[in-house]
Amino acid sequence: xxxxxxxxxxxxxxxxxxxxxxxxxxxxxxxxxxxxxxxxxxxxxxxxxxxxxxxxxxxxxxxxxxxxxxxxxxxxxxxxxxxxxxxxxxxxxxxxxxxxxxxxxxxxxxxxxxxxxxxxxxxxxxxxxxxxxxxxxxxxxxxxxxxxxxxxxxxxxxxxxxxxxxxxxxxxxxxxxxxxxxxxxxxxxxxxxxxxxxxxxxxxxxxxxxxxxxxxxxxxxxxxxxxxxxxxxxxxxxxxxxxxxxxxxxxxxxxxxxxxxxxxxxxxxxxxxxxxxxxxxxxxxxxxxxxxxxxxxxxxxxxxxxxxxxxxxxxxxxxxxxxxxxxxxxxxxxxxxxxxxxxxxxxxxxxxxxxxxxxxxxxxxxxxxxxxxxxxxxxxxxxxxxxxxxxxxxxxxxxxxxxxxxxxxxxxxxxxxxxxxxxxxxxxxxxxxxxxxxxxxxxxxxxxxx
Numbered sequence: 001x002x003x004x005x006x007x008x009x010x011x012x013x014x015x016x017x018x019x020x021x022x023x024x025x026x027x028x029x030x031x032x033x034x035x036x037x038x039x040x041x042x043x044x045x046x047x048x049x050x051x052x053x054x055x056x057x058x059x060x061x062x063x064x065x066x067x068x069x070x071x072x073x074x075x076x077x078x079x080x081x082x083x084x085x086x087x088x089x090x091x092x093x094x095x096x097x098x099x100x101x102x103x104x105x106x107x108x109x110x111x112x113x114x115x116x117x118x119x120x121x122x123x124x125x126x127x128x129x130x131x132x133x134x135x136x137x138x139x140x141x142x143x144x145x146x147x148x149x150x151x152x153x154x155x156x157x158x159x160x161x162x163x164x165x166x167x168x169x170x171x172x173x174x175x176x177x178x179x180x181x182x183x184x185x186x187x188x189x190x191x192x193x194x195x196x197x198x199x200x201x202x203x204x205x206x207x208x209x210x211x212x213x214x215x216x217x218x219x220x221x222x223x224x225x226x227x228x229x230x231x232x233x234x235x236x237x238x239x240x241x242x243x244x245x246x247x248x249x250x251x252x253x254x255x256x257x258x259x260x261x262x263x264x265x266x267x268x269x270x271x272x273x274x275x276x277x278x279x280x281x282x283x284x285x286x287x288x289x290x291x292x293x294x295x296x297x298x299x300x301x302x303x304x305x306x307x308x309x310x311x312x313x314x315x316x317x318x319x320x321x322x323x324x325x326x327x328x329x330x331x332x333x334x335x336x337x338x339x340x341x342x343x344x345x346x347x348x349x350x351x352x353x354x355x356x357x358x359x360x361x362x363x364x365x366x367x368x369x370x371x372x373x374x375x376x377x378x379x380x381x382x383x384x385x386x387x388x389x390x391x392x393x394x395x396x397x398x399x400x401x402x403x404x405x406x407x408x409x410x411x412x413x414x415x416x417x418x419x420x421x422x423x424x425x426x427x428x429x430x431x432x433x434x435x436x437x438x439x440x441x442x443x444x445x446x447x448x449x450x
Contacts (some may be wrong), residue, residue, distance in 0.1 A: 099111060
């Protein structure tokens, strides 16, 4: 976490790569570039070409501050550390691209997919920002796109969530300042129990609960083998789906489902339809790893949630998702903050060991895909005078996981980003299309299909 990299005066410590950051470095390989991203649609005020030129000139002159100036220094036989890069090449980190004609969503998706599949250079500060112009057709005609690409060893997903409103919030969007001109504020330190002995008690409790109760634990409740869990390479596909929250609220009220339950249902329904087309739908339900912040202390907890994909009937599918989510939350809410943090490490440990061994795609999967949701603070975001219309998170993929989905709640909208391994899921856009079809079915027919 960012706060663990600063000393009492707010300066960077010499050796500041924590266990989590070192873990990300260890897991990264040629076929598994580990970076996250976010895609923003910007609606220019005035002429789009003038707005693009003005923004590009301003950002090319912007000087980065910490942590944007940190690079990772890896030393043989010693712990990696952060070092300040005093010779940052802004033209490398900030680039301007133009889409080929006709300049629609397909061309943008192809460009962003290529950018998202290329590893970041860890000999430099591990970030890139791309300003993309040339959107001439489709629902975003006349917009500019901004693609941010960050390594989790430099900035976490929480840091990114904090960065967006600070960089682009306020009445004038910080007057168009570049994200790398803003340092992130310090937060209070939170260090869960250290050392392997802290894991023994929670591990024993989780095993006992899994054996004696209905509480699911991914180590014992096996996810089915599926095309999502084969070996992947570095090539990526990226697709998006966009929803008005008022629409989700109307459908949710009709079927008595929360927004979160509805989004998970749309994911499960889309995957059921997608894999049935290829006669590849497992008999057992697909299992999702869901990042959950429903605890009163806001701590992130991993939940293992059934997507109900074995059920043809919509109501049964939704009921299984709702019950699975409820039971998983009972488990994490029953723990104190310290215990919950340690037990989250217990849940992650088998998966990390499988990834480090390079054998995860050869073993029975612990889960089939990852789902995450990020809620941005209220208030419109701007880049100078130009409003940001839509935001789409772009998750990373680990070996043996060909698909990840993330959604971002921003104002009255929810943007869903789907990241897939290109050779495993060449028709990723169909999943996004099927999510929309599943929502229309609920609007037109409800849950009681034949």
